[in-house]
Amino acid sequence: MATLAKNKKAFADYEILETYEAGLKLFGSEVKSIRSGRANLKGSFVDSDSSGEMWVNEMHVSPYKFAHDRVLNPTRKRKLILHKREIEKINAVIRQKGVACIPLELYLKGGLIKIKIALVRGKKKYDRRAELKKRAQNLEVARALKKHVR
Numbered sequence: 001m002a003t004l005a006k007n008k009k010a011f012a013d014y015e016i017l018e019t020y021e022a023g024l025k026l027f028g029s030e031v032k033s034i035r036s037g038r039a040n041l042k043g044s045f046v047d048s049d050s051s052g053e054m055w056v057n058e059m060h061v062s063p064y065k066f067a068h069d070r071v072l073n074p075t076r077k078r079k080l081i082l083h084k085r086e087i088e089k090i091n092a093v094i095r096q097k098g099v100a101c102i103p104l105e106l107y108l109k110g111g112l113i114k115i116k117i118a119l120v121r122g123k124k125k126y127d128r129r130a131e132l133k134k135r136a137q138n139l140e141v142a143r144a145l146k147k148h149v150r
Helices: 008-013 028-035 084-094 125-149
Strands: 002-006 014-024 045-048 054-057 078-081 099-109 112-122
Touching: 002 028, 008 014, 008 099, 008 112, 014 084, 014 099, 028 112, 045 084, 084 099, 084 112
Parallel strands: none
Antiparallel strands: 002 099, 014 078, 014 112, 045 054, 045 099, 054 078, 099 112
């Protein structure tokens, strides 16, 4: 699977509870633009409407430079393709206080563009500090082991 775009900030700001894979309903020029790496997931989020459909909002897809058929809004809402049971499960969890749904990654799978979405809960400032401290300690241990093995 080739990764086309990744929401790196989400891994730092949120605790990931559960992930799902979804398809995206896109125009042809958007597909070409995403395949050329001109998509950005930063600040995007997923919500549902009253008819039970899931949408990704604020995902920026730059216009394809060779497309002359349509002028599209780069941050328009894009429909997610999910099973009905998955939509119902996600909606039930989102209704809880403090839980949101955000896109993590855009990637190619069998010639199709897929999006990985996640149910997340925001991290507190002290959680982030503890994670950075733990990562630094693991790095020091790895360096010490590497030096000792030689």
